[in-house]
Amino acid sequence: MxxxxxxxxxxxxxxxxxxxxxxxxxxxxxxxxxxxxxxxxxxxxxxxxxxxxxxxxxxxxxxxxxxxxxxxxxxxxxxxxxxxxxxxxxxxxxxxxxxxxxxxxxxxxxxxxxxxxxxxxxxxxxxxxxxxxxxxxxxxxxxxxxLQGRAPVLRSGARPGDVVAHAGVLGASAAGLALLTAHAATAADGAPGAPGPLAPFVAAYLRPGSPLAAGPAAADGGATAMLDVSDGLVRDAGRIARASGVSIDLSSGSLSRDVAALVPAAVELAIATDDAAGAHAAHDWVLSGGEDHGLLATFPAQVADRDLPPGFREIGRVVAADDGPQVLLDGDRPEVSPGWDHFRS
Amino acid sequence: MxxxxxxxxxxxxxxxxxxxxxxxxxxxxxxxxxxxxxxxxxxxxxxxxxxxxxxxxxxxxxxxxxxxxxxxxxxxxxxxxxxxxxxxxxxxxxxxxxxxxxxxxxxxxxxxxxxxxxxxxxxxxxxxxxxxxxxxxxxxxxxxxxLQGRAPVLRSGARPGDVVAHAGVLGASAAGLALLTAHAATAADGAPGAPGPLAPFVAAYLRPGSPLAAGPAAADGGATAMLDVSDGLVRDAGRIARASGVSIDLSSGSLSRDVAALVPAAVELAIATDDAAGAHAAHDWVLSGGEDHGLLATFPAQVADRDLPPGFREIGRVVAADDGPQVLLDGDRPEVSPGWDHFRS
Structure with a gap:
């Protein structure tokens, strides 16, 4: 043949x-x-x-x-x-x-x-x-x-008192990957089915979007630091913290709507894996899921008091790094997955 | 252990x-x-x-x-x-x-x-x-x-009457590869030995040089077309010919010193492969050997009458493409190997 x-x-x-x-x-x-x-x-x-x-x-x-x-x-x-x-x-x-x-x-x-x-x-x-x-x-x-004449926005410009803001989605790609993995493990041929109402999560993994216009808008709006969230919110926030010599305190309340958006995927994962622990995955996806390609930026407080650039919303504050640069959640060290190192298999 | x-x-x-x-x-x-x-x-x-x-x-x-x-x-x-x-x-x-x-x-x-x-x-x-x-x-x-203000030198600017010139070496990389291949085929462990006096050919394959300064010099000197010879002289000359709508007539006499320089490698290959045909390889390496990364350029005849830019020497002429763009050797179609397509194994 x-x-x-x-x-x-x-x-x-x-x-x-x-x-x-x-x-x-x-x-x-x-x-x-x-x-x-x-x-x-x-x-x-x-x-x-x-x-x-x-x-x-x-x-x-x-x-x-x-x-x-x-x-x-x-x-x-x-x-x-x-x-x-x-x-x-x-x-x-x-x-x-x-x-x-x-x-x-x-x-x-x-x-x-x-x-x-x-x-x-x-x-x-x-x-x-x-x-x-x-x-x-x-x-x-x-x-x-x-750059169209702008100064580049580096990772190193965050200062205590700045507002931490994010544009884009958090955790959707990680949720999609988890669903694909769970479905593939249970499918006879190893190929995942298309989980109807969960398709948006899978799509977020397969074809991530990024709020590209928010980047130049952030620069024009006075962003002091910025990066692309590719390895997870906490891990990438840690990069700004270390480069800037500050700590970043994320607010769990401001992330609750991100967690809520992932609950259907978390429930589906719990069913697919027959493991109730899956239902708690949403929180972890938001904090440590990679490859969503949102933008994490810091802005002087007076910018946030007026208006953050379109697409951004406040998710935390920059604070002094009294105990060395670190990322906090409501003032404490968050428990998160170690994150994703592409280099290791 | x-x-x-x-x-x-x-x-x-x-x-x-x-x-x-x-x-x-x-x-x-x-x-x-x-x-x-x-x-x-x-x-x-x-x-x-x-x-x-x-x-x-x-x-x-x-x-x-x-x-x-x-x-x-x-x-x-x-x-x-x-x-x-x-x-x-x-x-x-x-x-x-x-x-x-x-x-x-x-x-x-x-x-x-x-x-x-x-x-x-x-x-x-x-x-x-x-x-x-x-x-x-x-x-x-x-x-x-x-480009430091220069116009880029494209492949498409060669005109009939232009001089064809080359800077760098021709065929040394192909000779080195042939020697490595022949020695590996006869070595017990598949690894080639270091063929003493032939080491420069092997080095030309492993670590090719390129006359980088000749590129800007050619542009400053009025080059009408130029490219990097990566896939063999005839094949790459054909690219200038097609892009410019001309033919390129190479002169075998001007290439004889390139052929002569490869004779030691050709003789060694003949011995290593126990095949007298190997001694004729030098000619083919010059015309169709790739990866030497010399520069092939065309210049208006009046430039060549004065002086070609440093590093270049005349190896042919641009002629009208009466029968469609092609590459000639002393006026006839040369017999050369088909050349190297990286994409095919």
Missing amino acids: TDPTPRVRDLDESELLALIFPLLPTSEGVDVGPGDDAAVVRAGDGRVVVSTDVLVEGRHFRRDWSTGYDVGHRAAMQNLADIAAMGARTTSMVVSLVMPEDLPVDWVTGFARGLADAATPAGAVVVGGDLSGGDAVVVAVTVHGD | TDPTPRVRDLDESELLALIFPLLPTSEGVDVGPGDDAAVVRAGDGRVVVSTDVLVEGRHFRRDWSTGYDVGHRAAMQNLADIAAMGARTTSMVVSLVMPEDLPVDWVTGFARGLADAATPAGAVVVGGDLSGGDAVVVAVTVHGD
């Missing part, structure tokens, strides 16, 4: 590129686009913001859970969030894709569509890339951003 | 980064370096040149042939060459590294040293990166360059 599915081994590099390029966003804002030794992009204010991230099959995603579209969307979004977290707007990106030779061509075109659907609304274009064979899918994206 | 070799699994990401960063070049020319969500680098003339390349273990290198130092050096150099081929100078790079958990820590620090030794003389600094676990080593480098 012949395999009816076109695979990447059936095409050479130029044929694959000819399928991919028409799907990707390009723009007039680029002096030289893909196809030469290098691209030339404009850097309006004489600086360029740069970030890079790599996604590895089996570490950051599973191909039986994530489609090519999902992986493309996620690869773009987590990079776009890094640029937003500096207070900048993403202008362009380059993408390297390593592919097993039996990868369906549809996976690759889906990847390009997912990348485009995340990048286009942000105004980001794809100016180059590289393709290679390999035993597992690896995606490396480098993004470039424009 | 315990394993005395420190492996990357013995460290967490921050511990590994603490080992790597001190080895990498950094500079005052960077507004925000590694450690925040993104770096901020200066783009002096309001534009930035961008290129990216990925190297995959088992496709682009073998860990029993290439040390970490070799892979770092090569990953940097092939990217630096892409920037030079636009007529620009590399200013900064970001690096993603995927590592099996049993990779020796020494491999990683060697990688950082090789990257630094290639980048530092070029004035390029490392401003960020990402680490991940994975089943094979994958290196993705993105480089940024400064």
Whole structure:
């Protein structure tokens, strides 16, 4: 029986590129686009913001859970969030894709569509890339951003008295991953079913969103520190705390609506795992779930007294680091999962 | 027995980064370096040149042939060459590294040293990166360059009558790879010995050089088209031919010194493979050997009549594409190997 599915081994590099390029966003804002030794992009204010991230099959995603579209969307979004977290707007990106030779061509075109659907609304274009064979899918994206004259918002500028604010969702991605894992463990074929009303949680894991416009808005609104929440609220808040030499005291009351939003997923997890402890997962997802790609920022108190920039809401306060920089919850050390180290399996 | 070799699994990401960063070049020319969500680098003339390349273990290198130092050096150099081929100078790079958990820590620090030794003389600094676990080593480098006010030299500007010129070596990397392959096939353990007088060819494969300064010099000298010779002289000349709508007629006489330089490797190959045909390999290496990362450029004839920029020598002429764009050798279609498609195994 012949395999009816076109695979990447059936095409050479130029044929694959000819399928991919028409799907990707390009723009007039680029002096030289893909196809030469290098691209030339404009850097309006004489600086360029740069970030890079790599996604590895089996570490950051599973191909039986994530489609090519999902992986493309996620690869773009987590990079776009890094640029937003500096207070900048993403202008362009380059993408390297390593592919097993039996990868369906549809996976690759889906990847390009997912990348485009995340990048286009942000105004980001794809100016180059590289393709290679390999035993597992690896995606490396480098993004470039424009500060449009703003000072970059670093992690190191938080001061005691500042308001701690967050834009975006907390814990939804971790809830989705937990549901996928639980369902896969009980499914005969290891592939998760689509848990109807819980689909939004799964989608939050597979295709996270990020409040990208809130990044430049925070910079314009006087943010003193900011980062992308990729490894969990407490862990990432700890990065601001250490870089700034302060402590961050989160308010559980301000997070209660985030916890409440995850209760349906927590209940479903408790049923799926036949373990009542699952119902308590919502609290942990909010504090330590990664990959939601919201923005955590600090603002001078007088900014918060007027109005935080659109998308942000207060979730705590910056306090003096009397016992060394740390993250507190209502004044005490919170009990949270140790967090996620991509580097370890 | 315990394993005395420190492996990357013995460290967490921050511990590994603490080992790597001190080895990498950094500079005052960077507004925000590694450690925040993104770096901020200066783009002096309001534009930035961008290129990216990925190297995959088992496709682009073998860990029993290439040390970490070799892979770092090569990953940097092939990217630096892409920037030079636009007529620009590399200013900064970001690096993603995927590592099996049993990779020796020494491999990683060697990688950082090789990257630094290639980048530092070029004035390029490392401003960020990402680490991940994975089943094979994958290196993705993105480089940024400064045109310093120059127009970028594209592949599409060659005109009939232009002189075709090359800077760098031709075929040495392919010769080195052939020798490594032949020796590995005859060695009991599959690992190649160090073939004494042939070591320069092997080094040219493991740690290619590139005449980086010749890129901006070519742009200043009026080059009409330019690219980095990464896939072989004939194949890459074909890219200029097609992009420019011209044909390129190479002169075998001008390449004879390149062929002569490879004869010792060709003779050694003939002996190692017990095949007299090996002695004819030198010609093929010059025309179709990849990964030497020389620069192929075209210049108006009046430039060549004065003086080509330092490092370049004439190897042919641009002619009208009467029968469609093609690459000729002394006026005829050359017989060459089909060239190297990284994408296919």
